[in-house]
Amino acid sequence: MSSVVHAVTFDCKDPYTLARFWSEVTGWPLGDDDSPGDPEAVVLPPKDSGGTPLLFIAVPEGKSVKNRIHLDLQPVDRSREAEVERLLELGATLVDDRRRPDGTGWAVMHDPEGNEFCVERSAAERARQSG
Template identity: 70%
Template structure:
């Protein structure tokens, strides 16, 4: 059998605080085993969990790996607004007039992630092009 991704691990300054942000983003929760001040915190998600580990170094360069989010029950633009309200910041806006593109945001510790169009938005674009 092949390997499966169990966790995506993210280095950070405050594991519990960053895990709490991502739990809200993903409509999930921080593991009951974790609490403020812990050196690591886990957010369980379908597929792979997000594991946050406290490290002494601050983020200094662009991420080599990042998450791409696809909204399930709202549009890309609605999701971007929701995430900004949760504490994300806008990094780069690649939305195009035809509805394609994505938005790159940063989490509270500066890690980049992208918000893509929802499945419904993709289908609508493909139908309009057919």
């Protein structure tokens, strides 16, 4: 018998605020009963999408070292560059630009609480380059 990933969980200071950021990033809604000040909040993928919920849990300590696991994002309906700009407007920070002149590579970013994530090329950008 095997297991499935039930949720990807983020420890954080402000679950509701961080969940709102990730809701904007993914386009997925917050849980119906999530409110500011709650000790946890969830971002729910569309039903039958196969996506995994993102769960945000309040912890007393702040982030102090690099994540040992992170999310890699692939834009669906825009270029990697446009997505990086959109995420910067939402409150993310660009921390390591690994984009290459030939269009390959990725951008390493932090969410508002310092959790690392990467933005890769869209499927359309990959197809153009390989085709």
